[in-house]
Amino acid sequence: MADPSKRWPENTAGDFFVDRSCIDCDQCREIAPATFGDSSGHARVERQPDSPPLLSRALMALVTCPVGAIGTKAKHDLHPVVDRLPEQLDENVFFCGFASENSFGASSYLIVRPEGNVLMDSPRFAARLVRKIEQLGGVRWMFLSHVDDMADHAKFRRHFQCERIIHRHEVHSSIQDIEQQLEGHDPICLSPDLIAIPTPGHTRGHMVLHYKNRFLFTGDHLWWSPERQTLRASPRYCWYSWKQQIESMQKLLDYPFEWVLPGHGYRHHLSTHDMREHLKNCISWMRQSN
Numbered sequence: 001m002a003d004p005s006k007r008w009p010e011n012t013a014g015d016f017f018v019d020r021s022c023i024d025c026d027q028c029r030e031i032a033p034a035t036f037g038d039s040s041g042h043a044r045v046e047r048q049p050d051s052p053p054l055l056s057r058a059l060m061a062l063v064t065c066p067v068g069a070i071g072t073k074a075k076h077d078l079h080p081v082v083d084r085l086p087e088q089l090d091e092n093v094f095f096c097g098f099a100s101e102n103s104f105g106a107s108s109y110l111i112v113r114p115e116g117n118v119l120m121d122s123p124r125f126a127a128r129l130v131r132k133i134e135q136l137g138g139v140r141w142m143f144l145s146h147v148d149d150m151a152d153h154a155k156f157r158r159h160f161q162c163e164r165i166i167h168r169h170e171v172h173s174s175i176q177d178i179e180q181q182l183e184g185h186d187p188i189c190l191s192p193d194l195i196a197i198p199t200p201g202h203t204r205g206h207m208v209l210h211y212k213n214r215f216l217f218t219g220d221h222l223w224w225s226p227e228r229q230t231l232r233a234s235p236r237y238c239w240y241s242w243k244q245q246i247e248s249m250q251k252l253l254d255y256p257f258e259w260v261l262p263g264h265g266y267r268h269h270l271s272t273h274d275m276r277e278h279l280k281n282c283i284s285w286m287r288q289s290n
Protein backbone atom coordinates (compact mmCIF):
# COMPACT_ATOMS: atom_id res chain seq x y z
CA MET A 1 0.00 0.00 0.00
CA ALA A 2 1.34 3.43 -0.93
CA ASP A 3 2.61 5.57 1.92
CA PRO A 4 1.54 9.24 1.82
CA SER A 5 4.54 10.20 3.95
CA LYS A 6 6.78 8.87 1.15
CA ARG A 7 5.02 10.55 -1.74
CA TRP A 8 7.26 12.16 -4.33
CA PRO A 9 7.19 15.97 -4.11
CA GLU A 10 6.75 16.10 -7.90
CA ASN A 11 3.17 14.81 -7.62
CA THR A 12 0.51 17.35 -8.48
CA ALA A 13 -1.40 18.05 -5.27
CA GLY A 14 -4.69 16.23 -4.82
CA ASP A 15 -6.18 12.82 -4.23
CA PHE A 16 -3.77 10.54 -6.15
CA PHE A 17 -0.05 10.28 -5.45
CA VAL A 18 2.95 8.08 -6.31
CA ASP A 19 5.34 7.15 -3.50
CA ARG A 20 9.04 6.33 -3.44
CA SER A 21 8.54 2.59 -3.91
CA CYS A 22 7.82 3.22 -7.63
CA ILE A 23 10.08 1.07 -9.86
CA ASP A 24 9.33 3.11 -13.00
CA CYS A 25 7.72 0.21 -14.86
CA ASP A 26 5.51 2.40 -17.11
CA GLN A 27 2.21 0.63 -16.38
CA CYS A 28 0.46 3.67 -14.91
CA ARG A 29 1.65 5.97 -17.71
CA GLU A 30 0.31 3.56 -20.32
CA ILE A 31 -3.00 2.81 -18.59
CA ALA A 32 -3.79 6.35 -17.45
CA PRO A 33 -1.64 8.76 -19.48
CA ALA A 34 -3.89 11.71 -18.64
CA THR A 35 -3.02 11.29 -14.95
CA PHE A 36 0.49 9.85 -14.68
CA GLY A 37 3.69 11.17 -16.17
CA ASP A 38 7.43 10.72 -16.02
CA SER A 39 9.73 12.37 -13.53
CA SER A 40 13.30 11.17 -14.16
CA GLY A 41 13.40 7.66 -12.76
CA HIS A 42 9.89 7.37 -11.37
CA ALA A 43 6.28 8.12 -12.18
CA ARG A 44 4.35 11.06 -10.78
CA VAL A 45 0.80 12.36 -10.84
CA GLU A 46 0.88 14.99 -13.52
CA ARG A 47 -2.79 15.91 -13.41
CA GLN A 48 -5.43 14.72 -10.97
CA PRO A 49 -8.27 12.80 -12.67
CA ASP A 50 -11.24 15.15 -12.94
CA SER A 51 -13.88 13.01 -14.65
CA PRO A 52 -15.33 9.53 -14.04
CA PRO A 53 -13.54 7.98 -17.07
CA LEU A 54 -10.17 9.44 -16.01
CA LEU A 55 -10.75 8.35 -12.42
CA SER A 56 -11.52 4.84 -13.62
CA ARG A 57 -8.26 4.70 -15.64
CA ALA A 58 -6.26 6.03 -12.69
CA LEU A 59 -7.77 3.38 -10.41
CA MET A 60 -6.95 0.68 -12.97
CA ALA A 61 -3.34 1.88 -12.85
CA LEU A 62 -3.48 1.70 -9.05
CA VAL A 63 -4.69 -1.92 -9.19
CA THR A 64 -2.10 -2.85 -11.83
CA CYS A 65 0.91 -1.17 -10.17
CA PRO A 66 3.25 -4.06 -9.28
CA VAL A 67 4.54 -2.51 -6.05
CA GLY A 68 1.52 -0.63 -4.72
CA ALA A 69 3.24 2.71 -5.24
CA ILE A 70 0.03 4.53 -6.17
CA GLY A 71 -2.18 5.79 -3.38
CA THR A 72 -5.18 8.03 -2.83
CA LYS A 73 -6.25 10.24 0.04
CA ALA A 74 -9.91 9.39 -0.50
CA LYS A 75 -11.34 5.90 -0.23
CA HIS A 76 -12.43 4.50 -3.60
CA ASP A 77 -14.47 1.44 -4.46
CA LEU A 78 -12.11 -0.69 -6.57
CA HIS A 79 -14.69 -3.36 -7.47
CA PRO A 80 -15.87 -1.76 -10.74
CA VAL A 81 -12.26 -1.43 -11.92
CA VAL A 82 -11.29 -4.93 -10.90
CA ASP A 83 -14.40 -6.19 -12.71
CA ARG A 84 -13.05 -4.66 -15.92
CA LEU A 85 -9.86 -6.73 -15.72
CA PRO A 86 -8.78 -8.56 -17.77
CA GLU A 87 -9.52 -5.68 -20.13
CA GLN A 88 -10.56 -6.54 -23.65
CA LEU A 89 -8.18 -5.01 -26.20
CA ASP A 90 -9.52 -6.46 -29.43
CA GLU A 91 -11.55 -9.54 -30.38
CA ASN A 92 -10.70 -12.21 -27.82
CA VAL A 93 -7.44 -10.70 -26.59
CA PHE A 94 -7.31 -9.20 -23.10
CA PHE A 95 -4.79 -7.23 -21.04
CA CYS A 96 -4.55 -8.83 -17.58
CA GLY A 97 -3.51 -5.85 -15.45
CA PHE A 98 -2.28 -6.93 -11.98
CA ALA A 99 1.40 -6.67 -12.90
CA SER A 100 3.94 -8.43 -10.72
CA GLU A 101 7.06 -6.99 -9.13
CA ASN A 102 8.77 -10.32 -9.92
CA SER A 103 8.62 -9.50 -13.62
CA PHE A 104 9.40 -5.80 -13.06
CA GLY A 105 5.81 -4.92 -13.84
CA ALA A 106 5.61 -6.70 -17.20
CA SER A 107 2.28 -6.76 -19.03
CA SER A 108 0.59 -10.09 -19.54
CA TYR A 109 -2.30 -11.02 -21.81
CA LEU A 110 -5.05 -13.60 -22.05
CA ILE A 111 -6.25 -15.06 -25.35
CA VAL A 112 -9.72 -16.56 -24.93
CA ARG A 113 -10.19 -19.37 -27.46
CA PRO A 114 -12.65 -22.26 -27.79
CA GLU A 115 -9.65 -24.61 -28.15
CA GLY A 116 -8.25 -23.42 -24.81
CA ASN A 117 -7.12 -20.09 -23.41
CA VAL A 118 -3.54 -18.91 -23.57
CA LEU A 119 -1.94 -16.80 -20.87
CA MET A 120 0.93 -14.81 -22.37
CA ASP A 121 3.56 -14.33 -19.66
CA SER A 122 2.54 -14.12 -16.04
CA PRO A 123 0.54 -11.52 -14.16
CA ARG A 124 0.46 -11.38 -10.36
CA PHE A 125 -1.39 -14.36 -8.90
CA ALA A 126 -4.12 -12.17 -7.39
CA ALA A 127 -7.28 -13.93 -6.21
CA ARG A 128 -9.57 -11.41 -7.91
CA LEU A 129 -7.80 -11.83 -11.25
CA VAL A 130 -7.71 -15.60 -10.94
CA ARG A 131 -11.48 -15.66 -10.39
CA LYS A 132 -12.02 -13.56 -13.50
CA ILE A 133 -9.77 -15.83 -15.56
CA GLU A 134 -11.76 -18.82 -14.27
CA GLN A 135 -14.95 -17.14 -15.49
CA LEU A 136 -13.32 -16.65 -18.90
CA GLY A 137 -12.53 -20.35 -19.17
CA GLY A 138 -9.27 -20.77 -17.25
CA VAL A 139 -5.83 -21.29 -18.77
CA ARG A 140 -4.80 -24.20 -20.95
CA TRP A 141 -1.37 -22.96 -22.05
CA MET A 142 0.94 -20.44 -20.53
CA PHE A 143 3.38 -19.06 -23.08
CA LEU A 144 6.52 -17.67 -21.48
CA SER A 145 8.48 -15.27 -23.68
CA HIS A 146 11.59 -15.54 -21.51
CA VAL A 147 12.67 -15.96 -17.89
CA ASP A 148 12.35 -12.32 -16.83
CA ASP A 149 8.57 -12.14 -17.33
CA MET A 150 7.56 -15.42 -15.66
CA ALA A 151 6.49 -13.94 -12.29
CA ASP A 152 3.90 -16.27 -10.69
CA HIS A 153 3.97 -18.93 -13.44
CA ALA A 154 4.23 -21.81 -10.94
CA LYS A 155 1.11 -20.68 -9.06
CA PHE A 156 -0.87 -20.42 -12.30
CA ARG A 157 0.37 -23.87 -13.27
CA ARG A 158 -0.74 -25.34 -9.95
CA HIS A 159 -4.13 -23.63 -10.00
CA PHE A 160 -5.13 -24.15 -13.64
CA GLN A 161 -3.00 -27.22 -14.44
CA CYS A 162 -1.97 -25.32 -17.56
CA GLU A 163 0.90 -26.44 -19.73
CA ARG A 164 3.75 -23.94 -19.70
CA ILE A 165 5.74 -23.34 -22.87
CA ILE A 166 9.22 -21.85 -22.92
CA HIS A 167 12.36 -22.14 -25.02
CA ARG A 168 14.91 -24.63 -23.73
CA HIS A 169 17.61 -21.97 -23.71
CA GLU A 170 15.72 -20.11 -20.96
CA VAL A 171 15.52 -23.13 -18.67
CA HIS A 172 17.67 -23.18 -15.55
CA SER A 173 17.71 -25.48 -12.54
CA SER A 174 14.65 -24.07 -10.74
CA ILE A 175 12.35 -24.28 -13.77
CA GLN A 176 13.39 -27.60 -15.24
CA ASP A 177 9.88 -28.93 -14.67
CA ILE A 178 8.31 -26.64 -17.30
CA GLU A 179 6.11 -28.88 -19.40
CA GLN A 180 6.96 -27.87 -22.98
CA GLN A 181 10.51 -26.80 -23.77
CA LEU A 182 10.86 -25.76 -27.39
CA GLU A 183 14.15 -26.04 -29.23
CA GLY A 184 15.90 -24.53 -32.22
CA HIS A 185 15.50 -21.25 -34.09
CA ASP A 186 12.68 -22.19 -36.46
CA PRO A 187 9.09 -21.05 -35.85
CA ILE A 188 6.89 -23.73 -34.30
CA CYS A 189 3.20 -24.03 -35.08
CA LEU A 190 1.44 -24.64 -31.75
CA SER A 191 -2.00 -24.73 -33.40
CA PRO A 192 -3.34 -23.40 -36.73
CA ASP A 193 -3.71 -19.89 -35.25
CA LEU A 194 -0.66 -19.76 -32.94
CA ILE A 195 3.01 -19.70 -33.90
CA ALA A 196 5.91 -19.60 -31.45
CA ILE A 197 8.77 -17.67 -33.04
CA PRO A 198 12.19 -17.96 -31.42
CA THR A 199 13.72 -14.47 -31.28
CA PRO A 200 17.11 -14.79 -29.59
CA GLY A 201 18.65 -11.47 -28.68
CA HIS A 202 17.17 -9.92 -25.55
CA THR A 203 17.87 -13.32 -23.98
CA ARG A 204 19.21 -16.46 -25.62
CA GLY A 205 15.89 -18.30 -25.67
CA HIS A 206 13.49 -15.38 -26.07
CA MET A 207 10.34 -16.16 -28.10
CA VAL A 208 7.40 -14.13 -29.39
CA LEU A 209 3.90 -15.45 -30.06
CA HIS A 210 2.09 -14.75 -33.32
CA TYR A 211 -1.68 -15.12 -33.24
CA LYS A 212 -4.21 -15.09 -36.09
CA ASN A 213 -2.00 -12.92 -38.31
CA ARG A 214 -3.14 -9.94 -36.24
CA PHE A 215 -1.50 -10.08 -32.83
CA LEU A 216 2.19 -10.23 -32.00
CA PHE A 217 3.00 -10.81 -28.33
CA THR A 218 6.57 -9.63 -28.16
CA GLY A 219 7.80 -10.06 -24.59
CA ASP A 220 10.83 -7.78 -24.28
CA HIS A 221 11.90 -8.11 -27.92
CA LEU A 222 9.93 -5.24 -29.50
CA TRP A 223 7.52 -2.52 -28.39
CA TRP A 224 5.94 0.75 -29.40
CA SER A 225 7.75 3.92 -28.41
CA PRO A 226 5.29 6.78 -27.78
CA GLU A 227 8.16 9.30 -27.80
CA ARG A 228 9.43 8.25 -31.23
CA GLN A 229 6.03 7.13 -32.54
CA THR A 230 7.48 3.95 -33.98
CA LEU A 231 8.52 0.42 -33.05
CA ARG A 232 11.65 0.08 -30.99
CA ALA A 233 13.95 -2.39 -29.22
CA SER A 234 16.80 -1.42 -26.94
CA PRO A 235 20.53 -2.29 -27.02
CA ARG A 236 20.64 -1.07 -23.42
CA TYR A 237 18.16 -3.73 -22.35
CA CYS A 238 19.60 -6.48 -24.54
CA TRP A 239 21.08 -9.10 -22.21
CA TYR A 240 22.33 -11.66 -24.77
CA SER A 241 23.16 -10.46 -28.30
CA TRP A 242 22.11 -7.28 -30.11
CA LYS A 243 23.36 -8.76 -33.39
CA GLN A 244 21.08 -11.77 -32.95
CA GLN A 245 18.22 -9.53 -31.88
CA ILE A 246 18.51 -7.69 -35.21
CA GLU A 247 18.43 -11.01 -37.09
CA SER A 248 15.40 -12.08 -35.04
CA MET A 249 13.68 -8.80 -35.87
CA GLN A 250 14.29 -9.36 -39.58
CA LYS A 251 12.54 -12.73 -39.27
CA LEU A 252 9.36 -11.01 -38.06
CA LEU A 253 8.88 -9.34 -41.46
CA ASP A 254 7.41 -12.69 -42.59
CA TYR A 255 4.59 -12.41 -40.04
CA PRO A 256 1.84 -9.83 -40.57
CA PHE A 257 0.50 -8.20 -37.44
CA GLU A 258 -1.63 -5.22 -36.42
CA TRP A 259 -1.04 -5.29 -32.68
CA VAL A 260 2.31 -5.19 -30.92
CA LEU A 261 1.71 -6.48 -27.39
CA PRO A 262 4.91 -6.37 -25.34
CA GLY A 263 5.81 -7.31 -21.80
CA HIS A 264 7.70 -4.08 -21.25
CA GLY A 265 7.04 -1.04 -23.39
CA TYR A 266 3.82 0.21 -24.94
CA ARG A 267 1.11 -1.66 -26.82
CA HIS A 268 -0.01 -0.29 -30.17
CA HIS A 269 -2.44 -0.99 -32.97
CA LEU A 270 -2.01 -0.03 -36.63
CA SER A 271 -2.83 -1.48 -40.02
CA THR A 272 -0.72 -4.47 -41.08
CA HIS A 273 0.90 -2.33 -43.75
CA ASP A 274 1.85 0.46 -41.36
CA MET A 275 3.13 -1.94 -38.73
CA ARG A 276 5.37 -3.57 -41.33
CA GLU A 277 6.76 -0.18 -42.37
CA HIS A 278 7.51 0.63 -38.74
CA LEU A 279 9.18 -2.76 -38.32
CA LYS A 280 11.40 -2.08 -41.34
CA ASN A 281 12.22 1.33 -39.88
CA CYS A 282 13.09 -0.29 -36.55
CA ILE A 283 15.40 -2.81 -38.23
CA SER A 284 17.23 -0.02 -40.12
CA TRP A 285 17.64 1.91 -36.88
CA MET A 286 18.94 -1.23 -35.12
CA ARG A 287 21.50 -1.84 -37.87
CA GLN A 288 22.75 1.74 -37.59
CA SER A 289 23.07 1.44 -33.83
CA ASN A 290 24.93 -1.88 -34.07
Ligand code: SF4
Nearest residue numbers: 022023025026028065
Ligand atom coordinates in the same frame (compact mmCIF):
# COMPACT_ATOMS: atom_id res chain seq x y z
S1 SF4 B 1 2.74 1.44 -12.16
FE1 SF4 B 1 3.60 1.78 -10.12
S2 SF4 B 1 5.74 1.08 -10.24
FE2 SF4 B 1 4.99 1.30 -12.33
S3 SF4 B 1 5.62 3.38 -12.94
FE3 SF4 B 1 3.54 3.54 -12.13
S4 SF4 B 1 3.75 4.00 -9.97
FE4 SF4 B 1 5.72 3.28 -10.69
